[in-house]
Amino acid sequence: MSLEIDFAGLKLKNPTVLASGVLGTSAALMKRVFEEGGAGAITMKSIGPEERAGHANPSVLELEHGLLNAVGLPSPGYKNMEEEWNELEERKFPLIASIYGASVEEFVEVSKFVAEKKPDAIEVNISCPNTQEHGQIFGVNETASAEVVSSVKKEIGKIPLIAKLTPQAPNIAAIASACEKAEANAICAINTVAGMAIDIDARKPILCNKFGGISGPAIKPVGIKCVYQIFKAVKIPILGMGGISSGRDAIEYIQAGATAVGIGSGVYYQGIGVFEKVCREMKEWIKENEVKSLEEIRGCAHG
Amino acid sequence: MTKLPKMVSIKRIVQETPNIKTYYLEHKMNAKPGQFAMLWLPDIDEKPFTLTAKGKECAVTVQCKGKFTKAMCDLKEGGKIGIRGPYGNGFSTEEVKKVCIIAGGCGAAPVLLLAEQFKKKGIDLSVILGAKTGKECLFKERLGKTTKNLYITTDDGSLGEKGYATSMLEKLLAKQKFDIVFGCGPEPMMKKAFEICERKGIECQLNLERYMRCGFGVCGACALGKWLVCKDGPVFKSEQLREMPEFGEKALLKSGKEVSLKEFAEWRQ
Numbered sequence: 001m002s003l004e005i006d007f008a009g010l011k012l013k014n015p016t017v018l019a020s021g022v023l024g025t026s027a028a029l030m031k032r033v034f035e036e037g038g039a040g041a042i043t044m045k046s047i048g049p050e051e052r053a054g055h056a057n058p059s060v061l062e063l064e065h066g067l068l069n070a071v072g073l074p075s076p077g078y079k080n081m082e083e084e085w086n087e088l089e090e091r092k093f094p095l096i097a098s099i100y101g102a103s104v105e106e107f108v109e110v111s112k113f114v115a116e117k118k119p120d121a122i123e124v125n126i127s128c129p130n131t132q133e134h135g136q137i138f139g140v141n142e143t144a145s146a147e148v149v150s151s152v153k154k155e156i157g158k159i160p161l162i163a164k165l166t167p168q169a170p171n172i173a174a175i176a177s178a179c180e181k182a183e184a185n186a187i188c189a190i191n192t193v194a195g196m197a198i199d200i201d202a203r204k205p206i207l208c209n210k211f212g213g214i215s216g217p218a219i220k221p222v223g224i225k226c227v228y229q230i231f232k233a234v235k236i237p238i239l240g241m242g243g244i245s246s247g248r249d250a251i252e253y254i255q256a257g258a259t260a261v262g263i264g265s266g267v268y269y270q271g272i273g274v275f276e277k278v279c280r281e282m283k284e285w286i287k288e289n290e291v292k293s294l295e296e297i298r299g300c301a302h303g
Numbered sequence: 304m305t306k307l308p309k310m311v312s313i314k315r316i317v318q319e320t321p322n323i324k325t326y327y328l329e330h331k332m333n334a335k336p337g338q339f340a341m342l343w344l345p346d347i348d349e350k351p352f353t354l355t356a357k358g359k360e361c362a363v364t365v366q367c368k369g370k371f372t373k374a375m376c377d378l379k380e381g382g383k384i385g386i387r388g389p390y391g392n393g394f395s396t397e398e399v400k401k402v403c404i405i406a407g408g409c410g411a412a413p414v415l416l417l418a419e420q421f422k423k424k425g426i427d428l429s430v431i432l433g434a435k436t437g438k439e440c441l442f443k444e445r446l447g448k449t450t451k452n453l454y455i456t457t458d459d460g461s462l463g464e465k466g467y468a469t470s471m472l473e474k475l476l477a478k479q480k481f482d483i484v485f486g487c488g489p490e491p492m493m494k495k496a497f498e499i500c501e502r503k504g505i506e507c508q509l510n511l512e513r514y515m516r517c518g519f520g521v522c523g524a525c526a527l528g529k530w531l532v533c534k535d536g537p538v539f540k541s542e543q544l545r546e547m548p549e550f551g552e553k554a555l556l557k558s559g560k561e562v563s564l565k566e567f568a569e570w571r572q
Binding site for chain 2: 021022023025026028029031051052054056058059060061063067069074075076077080081083197199201202204208264267268
């Protein structure tokens with residue numbers, strides 16, 4: 001059985017998508033994740049309005065059941081990426097450009113420029129936990145989320161808009177619903193879960209930014225719950241993520257209601273080939289269970 | 304493998320050159336030559352360093368020049384530092400018989416354990432060691448113990464032959480046939496060494512450097528074209544170097560902005 005899907009108008013060879021913030025730093029590397037890794041689509045590292053260095057190290061840590069990061073949205077700034085855009089123009093893979101800003105105006109400014117580069121979709125990152133002024137400050141509030149989404153949507157026209165949400169929101173389903181009303185074409189959930197680690201010998205927080213976002217196996221139950229709740233609240237498709245590194249993980253997200261599945265930390269656990277591995281295992285499960293299409297099991301856990 | 308940084312004591316400090324010191328740590332780390340560890344100074348930063356001793360008492364060698372390394376140079380014996388690793392691929396040394404190593408400046412650090420391993424295995428080894436001055440010639444004694452064929456070059460001629468290490472490489476390759484050339488040093492020098500080897504049809508393994516964050520192949524900060532210096536590298540083979548247009552030309556800043564290698568080097572200072 002083919003794993004091809006249609007996700008918000010994007011034709012993907014399989015439902016696995018490289019999550020933003022992992023390996024999306026160069027055009028050549030993104031191409032490798034598609035060709036060698038087997039991903040169905042690639043999300044770029046989030047792009048901001050100005051050049052931004054991000055946080056000092058340590059900025060990514062290996063914990064027992066996941067990763068903890070506070071990379072802090074480093075970005076060349078949309079104006080400093082000409083060569084990368086030129087390389088990406090000849091791409092053979094579906095490209096999702098992730099964008100961030102510290103105000104609605106900044107989101108609009110970045111989206112206007114990025115839309116001209118014709119990515120296959122634009123992901124609006126209103127959920128980064130690692131800087132004070134960007135991201136999550138919008139994503140925990142329905143009105144603010146909707147305002148960013150509708151303002152960006154006006155700029156980017158027909159390009160599908162994916163709103164990336166945070167599990168830190170008190171009611172993520174309500175945020176998703178607000179984004180849908182503001183004309184988002186899809187929801188991406190979840191971004192990382194806020195966390196912290198202290199080195200008891202140094203008696204200090206390990207991350208330079210003190211706080212960070214947890215990803216990997218530790219947050220899979222959080223992601224599953226969020227996707228399940230969002231599926232009930234909206235009609236637009238969901239890109240589910242958080243702790244996926246096997247075919248069974250991906251199927252679990254699909255049964256919760258996801259159309260596509262994002263993989264980030266899975267690259268750490270399984271290498272760049274994680275996408276191909278997840279697809280192979282999905283196919284095995286589908287065959288064993290005599291499932292005819294992914295549609296058949298999407299949201300089936302809702303009964 | 305130490306995953307989270309572990310705070311360990313500095314057992315002893317050896318002054319190698321006027322501004323380079325080796326820190327022996329009370330920490331066991333086994334690693335292949337060319338692999339590296341991440342060192343953490345709480346409240347300051349975390350940076351990658353190649354290992355210059357492995358086993359029961361691992362060591363790193365540090366040039367005091369930036370904010371992090373200056374803070375490290377202020378540490379005394381008994382002081383504490385965080386360490387995690389080892390990371391990276393390290394040099395591949397299977398089936399090599401006659402070997403040349405070329406190192407420039409602090410590039411002597413990543414090839415030190417390699418040369419010592421070759422000595423132990425009785426492999427025919429020549430080492431070219433380049434530095435600005437004789438005083439700054441790193442590990443000349445330890446490298447001298449690994450081979451009778453140690454060729455030193457200095458920019459000012461204060462030790463060994465006046466001139467570039469790559470000119471010495473050209474001279475050696477004109478007279479002798481090596482199975483492979485291993486190298487580490489400033490990237491323009493590595494590019495030159497690679498071009499010389501390509502002309503002669505000799506395989507290379509070069510240890511390269513980029514700004515790094517995670518160290519384990521996830522964040523993409525150290526992307527060098529399609530490769531990750533932390534995971535696919537830091538040692539790259541000729542077949543990879545041939546497909547790496549960024550080699551000797553371009554690098555990503557901490558922001559991810561791609562700049563010329565010259566601008567990258569200035570930023571690193």
